[in-house]
Amino acid sequence: xxxxxxxxxxxxxxxxxxxxxxxxxxxxxxxxxxxxxxxxxxxxxxxxxxxxxxxxxxxxxxxxxxxxxxxxxxxxxxxxxxxxxxxxxxxxxxxxxxxxxxxxxxxxxxxxxxxxxxxxxxxxxxxxxxxxxxxxxxxxxxxxxxxxxxxxxxxxxxxxxxxxxxxxxxxxxxxxxxxxxxxxxxxxxxxxxxxxxxxxxxxxxxxxxxxxxxxxxxxxxxxxxxxxxxxxxxxxxxxxxxxxxxxxxxxxxxx
Amino acid sequence: xxxxxxxxxxxxxxxxxxxxxxxxxxxxxxxxxxxxxxxxxxxxxxxxxxxxxxxxxxxxxxxxxxxxxxxxxxxxxxxxxxxxxxxxxxxxxxxxxxxxxxxxxxxxxxxxxxxxxxxxxxxxxxxxxxxxxxxxxxxxxxxxxxxxxxxxxxxxxxxxxxxxxxxxxxxxxxxxxxxxxxxxxxxxxxxxxxxxxxxxxxxxxxxxxxxxxxxxxxxxxxxxxxxxxxxxxxxxxxxxxxxxxxxxxxxxxxxxxxxxxxxxxxxxxxxxxxxxxxxxxxxxxxxxxxxxxxxxxxxxxxxxxxxxxxxxxxxxxxxxxxxxxxxxxxxxxxxxxxxxxxxxxxxxxxxxxxxxxxxxxxxxxxxxxxxxxxxxxxxxxxxxxxxxxxxxxxxxxxxxxxxxxxxxxxxxxxxxxxxxxxxxxxxxxxxxxxxxxxxxxxxxxxxxxxxxxxxxxxxxxx
Numbered sequence: 001x002x003x004x005x006x007x008x009x010x011x012x013x014x015x016x017x018x019x020x021x022x023x024x025x026x027x028x029x030x031x032x033x034x035x036x037x038x039x040x041x042x043x044x045x046x047x048x049x050x051x052x053x054x055x056x057x058x059x060x061x062x063x064x065x066x067x068x069x070x071x072x073x074x075x076x077x078x079x080x081x082x083x084x085x086x087x088x089x090x091x092x093x094x095x096x097x098x099x100x101x102x103x104x105x106x107x108x109x110x111x112x113x114x115x116x117x118x119x120x121x122x123x124x125x126x127x128x129x130x131x132x133x134x135x136x137x138x139x140x141x142x143x144x145x146x147x148x149x150x151x152x153x154x155x156x157x158x159x160x161x162x163x164x165x166x167x168x169x170x171x172x173x174x175x176x177x178x179x180x181x182x183x184x185x186x187x188x189x190x191x192x193x194x195x196x197x198x199x200x201x202x203x204x205x206x207x208x209x210x211x212x213x214x215x216x217x218x219x220x221x222x223x224x225x226x227x228x229x230x231x232x233x234x235x236x237x238x239x240x241x242x243x244x245x246x247x248x249x250x251x252x253x254x255x
Numbered sequence: 256x257x258x259x260x261x262x263x264x265x266x267x268x269x270x271x272x273x274x275x276x277x278x279x280x281x282x283x284x285x286x287x288x289x290x291x292x293x294x295x296x297x298x299x300x301x302x303x304x305x306x307x308x309x310x311x312x313x314x315x316x317x318x319x320x321x322x323x324x325x326x327x328x329x330x331x332x333x334x335x336x337x338x339x340x341x342x343x344x345x346x347x348x349x350x351x352x353x354x355x356x357x358x359x360x361x362x363x364x365x366x367x368x369x370x371x372x373x374x375x376x377x378x379x380x381x382x383x384x385x386x387x388x389x390x391x392x393x394x395x396x397x398x399x400x401x402x403x404x405x406x407x408x409x410x411x412x413x414x415x416x417x418x419x420x421x422x423x424x425x426x427x428x429x430x431x432x433x434x435x436x437x438x439x440x441x442x443x444x445x446x447x448x449x450x451x452x453x454x455x456x457x458x459x460x461x462x463x464x465x466x467x468x469x470x471x472x473x474x475x476x477x478x479x480x481x482x483x484x485x486x487x488x489x490x491x492x493x494x495x496x497x498x499x500x501x502x503x504x505x506x507x508x509x510x511x512x513x514x515x516x517x518x519x520x521x522x523x524x525x526x527x528x529x530x531x532x533x534x535x536x537x538x539x540x541x542x543x544x545x546x547x548x549x550x551x552x553x554x555x556x557x558x559x560x561x562x563x564x565x566x567x568x569x570x571x572x573x574x575x576x577x578x579x580x581x582x583x584x585x586x587x588x589x590x591x592x593x594x595x596x597x598x599x600x601x602x603x604x605x606x607x608x609x610x611x612x613x614x615x616x617x618x619x620x621x622x623x624x625x626x627x628x629x630x631x632x633x634x635x636x637x638x639x640x641x642x643x644x645x646x647x648x649x650x651x652x653x654x655x656x657x658x659x660x661x662x663x664x665x666x667x668x669x670x671x672x673x674x675x676x677x678x679x680x681x682x683x684x685x686x687x688x689x690x691x692x693x694x695x696x697x698x699x700x701x702x703x704x705x706x707x708x709x710x711x712x713x714x715x716x717x
Contacts (some may be wrong), residue, residue, distance in 0.1 A: 008712075009704040012433075016419055016717065019651025019663075020433040022604035027668035029651070034669035036650060037628070041660070076653035080587045080623055081283045114623055173622045174658035 017176065037175075044173035048172075049063055049076055050114040052119060054144045060124035065141035067100060069093035069109075069156060072146040088148035088191075093145075100141065104159035107140040107189075108168065109156050111148025115170030118179040120225035122212070123168045126181065131215035133222065140224055150184045150198070153241065157189025164226060165189040166219065171202060180205045183215065185222050187232040199226070266300035271316040271374070274308070276383040276558035277301035280598055284546045284559045284589035292550045292560075293692045304381055306348030309484035310339075313375045318565070324676075329566045330372050339370030349529035350375070351382045354391045354609075361394050368611040373504070374565035376606045380560065385598065388414060388605040388642040393485055395608040397644065399576045400535020401496065403473045405644055406613050411676040412577070412645035413667045414557040416442035416613065424462050424516060431466060432706050434648055437664035438671075438691065439696035441682035442577060442615060443540065445477040449656055456480045457493040458507045462715070466495040468652050470710055473533075473681035475576070477540050482514055482522040483704075489525045491631035496531055497540045498522040504565030505551035511705045516569070523573050534681070537576035539612075542631075545568070546589030547597050559589065560599070571610055577645065578612045582602070582634075583620040584659055593630030594638035596620060599633045606640055615645035619661040628652070635662055639670045644672070644709060668698060 003009035011022050022033040029037070058066045072088045075080035089097070108130075110123045127142065140160050147151055150167055155174050157165035164187050171180040181204040186193055198220050203209040210218075226232045257274060258267045268274040275347035276290035278301035314334065321327045337694035342350060353359055359367075380388070398406040417430035425445060434440055444463050448455055456478040463476040475496040478485070480618040482500040489495050500519060503511050509515060519539075543631050548554040557563075563580070570578050576660035580603035583596040588594045600616050607614035618635045620626040635646065652663040670676065677683050678697060686692050689709055693699045701709065 005705070008707060009702075012429040012703060014717065015429040016425065016650075017655050018417075018419070018426070018430050018433075018649070019428055019653050023650055023702065024665065024668075024700045027665060027672045027697075029663075029665050033651065035595070037653065041622070041627065050622045081591055082287065083588050120267075128264075172658065174655070175622070175653045175660065176655060178622075178660075231592060 003122070022105050028233070040175045041176040042177055046181055047115040047117040047170070047173045047178040050116045050147055052144070052189040054146070054165045056120065056123040057110060057124060057144055061127060064127065067096060067141045067143050069097065069145045070149040071145065071149070076147070083149055085237060086147055086152040089152065089155045089159070089191050097156060097159035100160060104140040104160060104162040105138045106134070106164045106166060107143060107157050108166045109143045109145050109153045109162050110146070110168040111145040111152060111167055113169035113182070114172045115179060116179045118170035118205070119168065119177050121218070122181040125181070125212045126215055128205060133165060133216055133220035134235060150173040150195070151193065153184065153186060154189045154191055155195045157186065159193065162189065164223065166223070177205065177208070180209060183219055185219065185226060185232050187230060199232050199236055219220045224242070257308060259300050259304045261296065261303070264296070266297060266304070268301060268304060271312065272557050273316050274305055275374070275378060275381065276303045279558045279560055280597045282445065282559065282589070282599065283587060284549055284592040287588055288489060288549050288554060288559070290556060291365065302382055305378060306346060307713045308347050308378070310347060310350060310375055310717060311343060313378065315371055317642070318374055318557050319505050320377050326504060326506055326509070326548070326565055326569055329516065329572060330565070333572065334336060334372060335369035335687050336459050337370070338367055342367065344698050347378045347382060347485055350379050351387070351633055354379065355387060359391070359394065361396055363552040364395050364609065365611065368609065371610060373568045374561060374608060375607070376609050377561040377564040380564070380602050380606055383605070385601050385637070388601040389637060392605045392608045395610060396642070397611060397613045399537040399613045401475045401486060401532040401576050402534060402538055403444060403679040404534060405435035405576065405679050407680070408642070409675070409677060410679055411639065411643070411667065411671055412442035412679050413439040413443040413456055413648040414577070414645055415444045416649045416654065416661065418445065418447050418654055420443070420656045421451055422455055422459060424458070427459065427462060428713045428715050431463070431540060432710065433650055433703055435710065436691070436701050436703060436706055438666055438678060438686055439648035440472065440474050441679040443475050443477050444477055444498070445540070447657060448481045451480060451484065453484050453487045453491065456484050458492065459487050460488065460493045460495060462546070466713055469713070471685070473685055479542070482518055485524050486522050489529065494531070495526055495529060497538055499540045499542070499544045500527045502566050502569045503545070503547040503553070504562040504569070505541065505548055505555060506552045508548040508551045509569070511551035511553060519569070519573055537574050539573045539575040540577045541570045541575050542579045542580070543570070543603070544585055544604065549589070549695070552586065556573070560602055563603060566608070567607050567610045567612055568669040570612055573696070577615055577712045578607055579615045579617055580607070581617040581619065583626065584617065586621055587624045593627070593633070595631060596624070596626055597637065601641065604638055604643055608624070613644045616643055617647045617661055619647070619659055621659045626655045631660070633664060635666055635670055636673070639674045639676065672697060
């Protein structure tokens with residue numbers, strides 16, 4: 001299947017990740033190409049349906065305190081068909097969060113979203129890298145949220161009395177990207193916030209997507225900007241320079 | 256409004272909108288909207304009540320108020336009473352029987368089309384099984400023309416969809432070559448751009464237009480950007496063949512897309528002014544999909560299939576070359592699984608054809624829907640039998656820009672082979688001329704690395 005280096009096919013393949021030049025078996029796909037597609041689809045499907053392993057996440061977070069939470073969606077099937085239920089907290093979670101110490105600069109939520117696999121693979125490393133950049137911030141225990149949509153972070157932040165919420169969530173898997181993590185930052189989290197009131201860093205997925213260091217630097221920059229200006233969303237222009245962060249991955253950037 | 260007694264229970268439906276929603280085959284989007292029948296018995300009761308309803312009732316009970324909605328005004332003001340007259344005495348159930356009868360041949364259905372409102376069509380659709388949707392759609396040919404002739408009996412066209420995550424010209428060109436070698440591209444060579452700008456669209460337009468002219472391909476190109484971008488591109492002298500726009504079935508939903516009927520007219524007139532068609536001047540390309548209105552909170556309490564059919568009333572006012580329902584793209588909260596996607600694809604194709612539209616279907620799904628390639632094979636084959644005008648072709652069924660799975664160049668070859676369908680005639684002649692057709696009219700298998708022996712390499716790939 002691998003074309004010779006310098007051949008026309010290798011040059012065309014270099015121009016795009018699309019599945020070109022697959023060959024034919026009659027009108028259909030040759031067996032190898034068909035099975036390659038099925039492998040990729042299987043990984044994406046498993047990513048959508050795999051349950052989040054909260055114990056493994058807590059372990060990977062190396063001593064960070066955590067709180068478990070669930071949305072109102074009680075199953076994966078319900079979660080997929082009723083997006084609204086993934087945006088509200090169930091009663092037990094509300095109670096647990098309200099019983100937790102209130103008043104934080106930031107709450108970081110790890111939510112399964114549409115790919116628990118992305119969260120499992122990348123979220124702890126992003127939290128660790130981000131922590132190093134947020135010295136002196138009062139950060140709430142990390143909330144591990146099951147059957148979560150992005151807006152679940154609003155109710156979580158509200159019930160913890162946090163000034164900002166940061167939702168690290170599994171993005172909808174593509175055929176070639178089953179484990180992409182997104183990060184959504186919201187100032188003044190409370191029910192009813194619009195998506196235009198958030199800032200987003202997506203495609204955190206080394207080595208093909210953003211590295212943990214660049215993602216953390218970019219998020220830390222956004223967090224400081226948001227705190228200084230008391231807002232997130234379209235009003236907070238995202239003019240962070242990722243090339244700068246690539247050179248100095250561990251140094252705090254921006255205001 | 257209708258009441259019906261079934262099994263000792265009295266079912267009452269407050270208005271036409273409620274009745275249509277309750278009669279709809281179950282799908283997740285109607286449950287999400289809270290308009291689905293609460294149980295299976297209610298659903299069938301609604302169908303029985305609907306079957307007894309006179310078609311005339313659809314002219315007086317608007318789904319979306321006339322005063323509030325320009326789509327309703329388009330439907331009511333544009334209704335052709337003379338065309339409607341031959342069936343004006345029928346109930347919805349009678350109408351189904353007539354559609355299936357030999358009296359309803361292609362000519363009779365074409366004559367009737369301007370007399371039908373989308374709600375009548377949506378109504379009868381809910382009484383039809385999948386085989387009915389196929390049998391009636393198959394009788395209707397909607398032929399359209401720009402640089403080739405699309406929709407004739409015995410043909411199947413393909414939109415070559417060379418999407419690239421960064422609109423890279425070399426990447427786009429490589430996919431176009433791959434598709435042309437497999438006989439795709441007669442419906443249109445059409446890119447969904449990753450960046451939404453006039454400059455970006457113009458770059459892609461020139462790339463495809465240069466290729467089309469260099470190879471003398473009898474087809475058309477399109478960049479699927481917002482209509483206002485296309486109008487601006489035309490003003491700046493870009494080579495625009497077709498004007499694209501996503502549309503939906505209410506004024507509010509269209510407003511969510513940033514369009515109204517006036518801007519659609521403006522776009523069509525701008526493209527017509529260029530006079531670039533050779534065999535015809537059908538210059539519009541519309542995309543639709545069940546759930547679009549609900550996702551914009553603009554469904555007015557109606558079910559998603561009825562709202563989708565109202566979008567076709569918008570399309571038919573602009574003589575489109577292509578109408579494409581992107582059936583499984585929207586996700587499982589609207590169409591949950593293969594069964595719902597297959598049903599919706601057949602419904603949309605039937606309803607569009609009955610309203611006189613050149614229907615194509617993007618047979619597709621996302622990774623969070625309960626569907627796979629086998630479901631898409633089923634729907635593709637059923638649509639081929641139903642006489643779909645065109646389908647989508649992306650390399651290996653994997654659109655790496657939009658992150659969903661559509662049909663592939665291979666899938667189109669399969670469908671043409673098993674149902675003995677041909678490309679658009681001008682395009683087939685071109686394929687023959689460059690040596691790609693075999694003795695039986697099929698597309699010869701040619702390895703991509705042999706493309707240079709058939710088509711000269713474009714500059715971006717040389």
